[in-house]
Amino acid sequence: MATIVVDGRPYEADPARNLLDVCLSHKLDLPYFCWHPAMGSVGACRQCAVKQFKDENDTRGRLVMACMTPAADGARFSIADPEAKAFRASVIEWLMLNHPHDCPVCDEGSECHLQDMTVMTGHNERRFRFPKRSYVNQDLGPFVNHEMNRCIQCYRCVRFYRDYAGGADLDVFGVHDGLYFGRAGDGTLESEYAGNLVEVCPTGVFTDKTLKRHYARKWDLQTAPSICVHCSLGCNVIPGERAGELRRIRNRYNREINGHFLCDRGRYGYEFVNDERRVRRALAPHGPDRSADPLDPNEAIARVAPLLAGRVVGIGSPRASLEANFALQTLVGPDRFFQGISTRDKRLVDTALALLREGPSRAPTLHEVERADAVLVLGEDAPNTAPRLALALRQTAGVVPRQAVAGIPRWHDNAVRELIQDAKTPIYLATPVATRIDDLARRGQHAPPEEIARLGFAVAHALNADAPPVGGLAPEVAALAEEIAGVLRAAERPVVVTGTSCGSEAVLRAAAQVAWACGAGLCCVLPECNSMGLALLGGGSLDDAARALSDGDTLIVLENDLYERTTAADALLARAGHVVVVDHLAHATGARAHTLLPAGTFAESDGTLVNNEGRAQRFFQVFAPSGHSIRESWRWLRDVMNAAGRAEAAGWHALDDVIAALAAARPDLAGVRDAAPSAAWRFAGNKVARLPHRATGRTALHADRSVHEPRAVPDPDAPFNFSMEGAGVELPLPAALVPRFWSPGWNSEQALHRFQEEVEGPLRGGTPGVRLVAPGAGPIPWWRDPPGPFRRREGEWRVVPLHHVFGSDPLSMLSPGVAQRAPAPYVALAPADALGAAVVVTGEGFAATLPVRVLPELTPGTAGLPVGLVGPLPAVVEVKPA
Amino acid sequence: METPLTGRIRADGEVVTLAEYRRAGGYEGLRRALGMTPAEVQAEVKASKLRGRGGAGFPTGIKWSFVPMGPDAPRPKYVVCNADEMEPGTFKDRLLMEGDPHQLVEGMIIAAHAIEASVGYVFLRWAYRTAERRLRRAIAEAYEAGLLGRDILGRGVDFDLHVHVSAGRYICGEETALLNALEGKRANPRAKPPYPQVSGLFGKPTVVNNVETFVNLPHILARGAQWFDGLSTLSADGGTKLYGVSGRARRPGLWELPIGSTAREILYERAGGMRDGYRLRGFLPGGASTDFLTEAHLDMPLDFDTPMKHGSRLGTGTMILLDDRTCPVGMNANLQRFFAQESCGWCTPCREGLPWVSRLLDAMERGDGRPGDLEKLAHHAHFLGPGHTFCALAPGAAEPLQSGLRLFREDFERHIAERRCPYGGSA
Amino acid sequence: MLTPEEIDDIRHAIATLPHKQAAAIEALAIVQRHRRWIDDQALRDVGEHLEMSVAALEGVATFYNHLFRRPVGRHVVRLCDSVTCWMLGGDALRSGLRATLGVDLGETTPDDRFTLLTIPCLGCCDRAPALMIDDDLHTDLTPGALAGLLRRYD
Numbered sequence A: 001m002a003t004i005v006v007d008g009r010p011y012e013a014d015p016a017r018n019l020l021d022v023c024l025s026h027k028l029d030l031p032y033f034c035w036h037p038a039m040g041s042v043g044a045c046r047q048c049a050v051k052q053f054k055d056e057n058d059t060r061g062r063l064v065m066a067c068m069t070p071a072a073d074g075a076r077f078s079i080a081d082p083e084a085k086a087f088r089a090s091v092i093e094w095l096m097l098n099h100p101h102d103c104p105v106c107d108e109g110s111e112c113h114l115q116d117m118t119v120m121t122g123h124n125e126r127r128f129r130f131p132k133r134s135y136v137n138q139d140l141g142p143f144v145n146h147e148m149n150r151c152i153q154c155y156r157c158v159r160f161y162r163d164y165a166g167g168a169d170l171d172v173f174g175v176h177d178g179l180y181f182g183r184a185g186d187g188t189l190e191s192e193y194a195g196n197l198v199e200v201c202p203t204g205v206f207t208d209k210t211l212k213r214h215y216a217r218k219w220d221l222q223t224a225p226s227i228c229v230h231c232s233l234g235c236n237v238i239p240g241e242r243a244g245e246l247r248r249i250r251n252r253y254n255r256e257i258n259g260h261f262l263c264d265r266g267r268y269g270y271e272f273v274n275d276e277r278r279v280r281r282a283l284a285p286h287g288p289d290r291s292a293d294p295l296d297p298n299e300a301i302a303r304v305a306p307l308l309a310g311r312v313v314g315i316g317s318p319r320a321s322l323e324a325n326f327a328l329q330t331l332v333g334p335d336r337f338f339q340g341i342s343t344r345d346k347r348l349v350d351t352a353l354a355l356l357r358e359g360p361s362r363a364p365t366l367h368e369v370e371r372a373d374a375v376l377v378l379g380e381d382a383p384n385t386a387p388r389l390a391l392a393l394r395q396t397a398g399v400v401p402r403q404a405v406a407g408i409p410r411w412h413d414n415a416v417r418e419l420i421q422d423a424k425t426p427i428y429l430a431t432p433v434a435t436r437i438d439d440l441a442r443r444g445q446h447a448p449p450e451e452i453a454r455l456g457f458a459v460a461h462a463l464n465a466d467a468p469p470v471g472g473l474a475p476e477v478a479a480l481a482e483e484i485a486g487v488l489r490a491a492e493r494p495v496v497v498t499g500t501s502c503g504s505e506a507v508l509r510a511a512a513q514v515a516w517a518c519g520a521g522l523c524c525v526l527p528e529c530n531s532m533g534l535a536l537l538g539g540g541s542l543d544d545a546a547r548a549l550s551d552g553d554t555l556i557v558l559e560n561d562l563y564e565r566t567t568a569a570d571a572l573l574a575r576a577g578h579v580v581v582v583d584h585l586a587h588a589t590g591a592r593a594h595t596l597l598p599a600g601t602f603a604e605s606d607g608t609l610v611n612n613e614g615r616a617q618r619f620f621q622v623f624a625p626s627g628h629s630i631r632e633s634w635r636w637l638r639d640v641m642n643a644a645g646r647a648e649a650a651g652w653h654a655l656d657d658v659i660a661a662l663a664a665a666r667p668d669l670a671g672v673r674d675a676a677p678s679a680a681w682r683f684a685g686n687k688v689a690r691l692p693h694r695a696t697g698r699t700a701l702h703a704d705r706s707v708h709e710p711r712a713v714p715d716p717d718a719p720f721n722f723s724m725e726g727a728g729v730e731l732p733l734p735a736a737l738v739p740r741f742w743s744p745g746w747n748s749e750q751a752l753h754r755f756q757e758e759v760e761g762p763l764r765g766g767t768p769g770v771r772l773v774a775p776g777a778g779p780i781p782w783w784r785d786p787p788g789p790f791r792r793r794e795g796e797w798r799v800v801p802l803h804h805v806f807g808s809d810p811l812s813m814l815s816p817g818v819a820q821r822a823p824a825p826y827v828a829l830a831p832a833d834a835l836g837a838a839v840v841v842t843g844e845g846f847a848a849t850l851p852v853r854v855l856p857e858l859t860p861g862t863a864g865l866p867v868g869l870v871g872p873l874p875a876v877v878e879v880k881p882a
Numbered sequence B: 001m002e003t004p005l006t007g008r009i010r011a012d013g014e015v016v017t018l019a020e021y022r023r024a025g026g027y028e029g030l031r032r033a034l035g036m037t038p039a040e041v042q043a044e045v046k047a048s049k050l051r052g053r054g055g056a057g058f059p060t061g062i063k064w065s066f067v068p069m070g071p072d073a074p075r076p077k078y079v080v081c082n083a084d085e086m087e088p089g090t091f092k093d094r095l096l097m098e099g100d101p102h103q104l105v106e107g108m109i110i111a112a113h114a115i116e117a118s119v120g121y122v123f124l125r126w127a128y129r130t131a132e133r134r135l136r137r138a139i140a141e142a143y144e145a146g147l148l149g150r151d152i153l154g155r156g157v158d159f160d161l162h163v164h165v166s167a168g169r170y171i172c173g174e175e176t177a178l179l180n181a182l183e184g185k186r187a188n189p190r191a192k193p194p195y196p197q198v199s200g201l202f203g204k205p206t207v208v209n210n211v212e213t214f215v216n217l218p219h220i221l222a223r224g225a226q227w228f229d230g231l232s233t234l235s236a237d238g239g240t241k242l243y244g245v246s247g248r249a250r251r252p253g254l255w256e257l258p259i260g261s262t263a264r265e266i267l268y269e270r271a272g273g274m275r276d277g278y279r280l281r282g283f284l285p286g287g288a289s290t291d292f293l294t295e296a297h298l299d300m301p302l303d304f305d306t307p308m309k310h311g312s313r314l315g316t317g318t319m320i321l322l323d324d325r326t327c328p329v330g331m332n333a334n335l336q337r338f339f340a341q342e343s344c345g346w347c348t349p350c351r352e353g354l355p356w357v358s359r360l361l362d363a364m365e366r367g368d369g370r371p372g373d374l375e376k377l378a379h380h381a382h383f384l385g386p387g388h389t390f391c392a393l394a395p396g397a398a399e400p401l402q403s404g405l406r407l408f409r410e411d412f413e414r415h416i417a418e419r420r421c422p423y424g425g426s427a
Numbered sequence C: 001m002l003t004p005e006e007i008d009d010i011r012h013a014i015a016t017l018p019h020k021q022a023a024a025i026e027a028l029a030i031v032q033r034h035r036r037w038i039d040d041q042a043l044r045d046v047g048e049h050l051e052m053s054v055a056a057l058e059g060v061a062t063f064y065n066h067l068f069r070r071p072v073g074r075h076v077v078r079l080c081d082s083v084t085c086w087m088l089g090g091d092a093l094r095s096g097l098r099a100t101l102g103v104d105l106g107e108t109t110p111d112d113r114f115t116l117l118t119i120p121c122l123g124c125c126d127r128a129p130a131l132m133i134d135d136d137l138h139t140d141l142t143p144g145a146l147a148g149l150l151r152r153y154d
């Protein structure tokens, strides 16, 4: 630690950091634009100027840019120095010369970093009397709006999009004061991280296009801490609601997971919450046309409760909370609770969980992945199945070359990039088809899952002779395995990335074996947001459910569309005497329900999701839907149990009671209690306000009905109020309770540093979430049965599931922008197998005529089918000319 | 008086060929250098006290000494010749390259040996078509004669030399921006440190020197540091310097003189004084980015240190005259328009401040100056100064602005008061 | 499609550099030399050849003065507009050019013969005012000399 002096006061400083970072870490106000905590310094904007003095006797000093100046021991600075202040005001004045004076109507207003910095520097008088420059804007697709006139040329957008996220279609054009930041022409931004531009841009050039369609100011958005439901990584998010509509998603910093950035599926997938396919009333479909009568909630409960006297089978869901699944499990009993996923998927997830629990390898956080010094990716197409992980891997690529850079601090971004050129951390990728991070790989393999697994087992054997050898390897694969083993052996922080997406348990086992053999972290991507939670809870597959279901039984389906999961849904549903569906969306399963109960989405309910590392994280209700009978799934199930006179749920008044019951029933899951403070948490007797204290127009919103402000809906489940009354966000809230980032003078997401212990450090209230899964302490459970090589069979094509960031997740597909970016159904074939422009694909109840995508890297005898776009995938198909 | 740099250049405008160059003692410096260790070559150049002729006057030997040496140093290392010469009023490197290109080639090989570089680039401005042709020819001749390529002169030294023709931008002359341009990128400057000697072209150790700096090397190596230092007795600096005059002189031109010659000698003895009917009001001593000096400074030695003491710089040594019938506001308006246009757009003060300055000056020239404009200009002259911007382009622009405001204040005031240009100019 | 000559020239440029992308400026200049200017298709083709995105290449192309992303005439007149030429009659030369060619700065004559541009200091201030037509430098000019000069380019 060093000590520096700022305006006469000593401050502790890490000399490896720059002065701007240190000042912000000490919560000193210093304006800046081009610096970004995750992207470092480039010294372009000149906004962070301070005076530096040689020693105590130096009274003149010289201006330096804080972001480009190391916090060296003994260094003396002044932020308050009059010349430094005048210069900073001047920088703002320059930036404002051409900036529109439209803050009151600008959609960035109220969370604009430029606005904040303008106020901070005190620039308030216009002295420029010449015309402003203006630009033509571009159509950048469904997610990001472009308004170039607001640009202050800080270069952050290109630095994020191109340098940080590896995008190729956004850049800076022109020169001098004629710079343009955009695409070479109109068109959709290709990167699946483009949405981060909205937060990276310090003003309103790049804004959220979905928000624009139903715009609200940040100060009018009701927010609560939440978790993304669109993949298994569990990124922390801040959804914002106004007038019963979810308006947008913003990033919620969690150093261990998403840091500053989300993927576009997570940011823009929220629109299903507002979708017209939402189930908003209890319904009792009947008659041949299954027309539905709306039911009063009590009627609905009364309709279902008597059924509990008979045999009831429950089907849970990996996209429902742990609490909802537990409530169903309680209702039907563990033996009649089924996970609502196919046998194949269940085996995969169970295998992943077993590998993490029984073997010695720990699941790394994304933050740890970002610091790995060697990586092997086996089977997982991360950009499509876990996009935030792929973005982390892109940062991993710089780790080893950065270590080799002597004398240049890490934050000196351009200098470090120049020094490392295209050197990369050794990353090896083996996937069925090419991925968008293949450019990171030193070497790799595109092969069928069996072959990927064989490579993995061979690497494990090369690392540790206890791991079994693989017979009959091609010499080049054996050499590759040796090479990978050598790199992993030499690494200090190796990580193996794998997952369920290529549908192969062997791949999972092989990856675990490698991790075990070299002490690597084992990062395992799972299919859905609560796949891990459901696996921990237990229960059989859909096939098991079908076996357990007797004709005439009552079947309760929780937040699940069985038609997405199995081709046998019809048969299953037909055998049930009464089908109860608890869900927020109308879908094919709901259409077969006898009673349909309207559940809250993640935005209208609270609960716990367990991510792929086994971290239980709480999402809190963002808003209370009014005028509908929507309630949390667990509440419906509780009400039904209570109405049926069942004792188990009698004490379930609030979410905490369900969690307590879960902890009592399952001591191994008791950690869920600590995922977030309970509803009883108070600050000075207050709950936390979901609405910012500056929210406007609350009464006007209801003025057509009454000019009196309606009473806030009480919330027994969470330590939050549905109002602006209560504690604000300035105090050091427990991290899991931070509903938004705001601090006086810091209205944009740049307020974050006020919530962190230090810049890029954990939140002041700790890192949210609790790990439920720990590595085993016993002997390494080596798998001794590597698969044989892939052999093509006559007339048979082995299906390789292909995932799409936009398309494979059904919830986000209800966002029009996501749907627009999803591919049309297709089948991918090797060039030798492409029998025509379209082919007929059949097998295991699957039958479709699909256009052919020729993928040169695909092995003949395999066929790629897009997950989520053509229904449940068979394992093997036959392909014939159309 | 000795004129080692220009002595061979032919009066008929034709180029000095390899044969002629060698007849006149060319490549002897290289031969001597190759007989020395890199450390010895560096020591010789250091001893000569040669200072960079690109404008900043940094001692060349010291610049080289920051290059990591020895077997563990990163490789390849690069030598780059800055032949961008886009600063208005500057026209010295053109003559050296058009007239005697082998002298530059030889200088670069010597520098390469001194820092163990194996690849060199001449970064040449686009407009110098003749220089390009002649330089390429000279390089080809040198390859043929075993002076470039592998095992130069049988001494085990390898060096390849290429020409990069700039696609045009004044900022490319800034040495780190130049490196980005050579890498095929946008020519934004880089932060220093790290200096190019440590992390330069493609992240590798690189030395960038000006054309005129390089062409001194063959002579220093051939005839010794002492001889070089003795070329001038007028200054603590050694050697000769190319001095130029443009503007309303009788005979504008370029002359090689001992460094430290005075402006009076250059203007009145070489350039024949002012044209009839014109009086000298001031001059920019070394290109567009130096501060105005006046008659009072005519007898000051134009070396690296003296003009600094009088608030200006030697710069490139090519002076631009301001006569009494030229509007100093208009002249500044022209200069600032250039700087505003050539800003790379990376940092705020330069990108936004210079266009503002340029517009204010244009407005004044049009008769649209307003009270308060001078304060705005003074504000910019101060805040565009050294250390405030990312590179030295904007501080360079601030020099003629701030000295112009000081020396010709009444002209600026009259523009505003009379709402017209008293010289009848319009921007 | 890049022509074989263009590809050959680009290959030579790449050979002097450690990687393809470093030849971006040269490659664009080569294409321009063959076609006068760089149209969108040519930019895409160069990008493909150098394995660079169109956006990255466009970022480079739009930075530099001499890379033309809009069509120019058969001959490009570049008039120096820097300080010494300004002082010694650059404005008169500019008016003369405008009058003779009938086009303003940045424009091309309707017969596609000349495009009129300005250029910063040509490095021949001792012979000001000056201009370049294509690769030729012309110095010590007067407006009266323009017509005769332009006649040499058709």
Ligand SMILES: Cc1cc2nc3c(=O)[nH]c(=O)nc-3n(C[C@H](O)[C@H](O)[C@H](O)COP(=O)(O)O)c2cc1C
Binding pocket: B051, B052, B053, B054, B055, B056, B057, B058, B060, B063, B082, B083, B084, B085, B086, B087, B170, B171, B172, B173, B174, B175, B176, B208, B209, B210, B211, B213, B214, B391, B392, B393, B396
């Ligand atoms: C905007 C700008 C333009 C420059 N242009 C040139 C130039 O055209 N030629 C040159 O030699 N140096 C130029 N320089 C100076 C170079 O950055 C560098 O100092 C010089 O090439 C070093 O060579 P030397 O040590 O031999 O003087 C320029 C500097 C700046 C800031």
Ligand code: SF4
Binding pocket: B171, B189, B342, B343, B344, B345, B346, B347, B348, B350, B351, B389, B390, B391, B392, B393, B394, B395
């Ligand atoms: S001062 Fe700034 S904007 Fe101007 S040329 Fe230098 S880096 Fe570019």
Ligand code: FES
Binding pocket: A020, A031, A032, A033, A034, A035, A042, A043, A044, A045, A046, A047, A048, A049, A065, A066, A067, A068
């Ligand atoms: S934040 Fe320091 S220069 Fe931009």
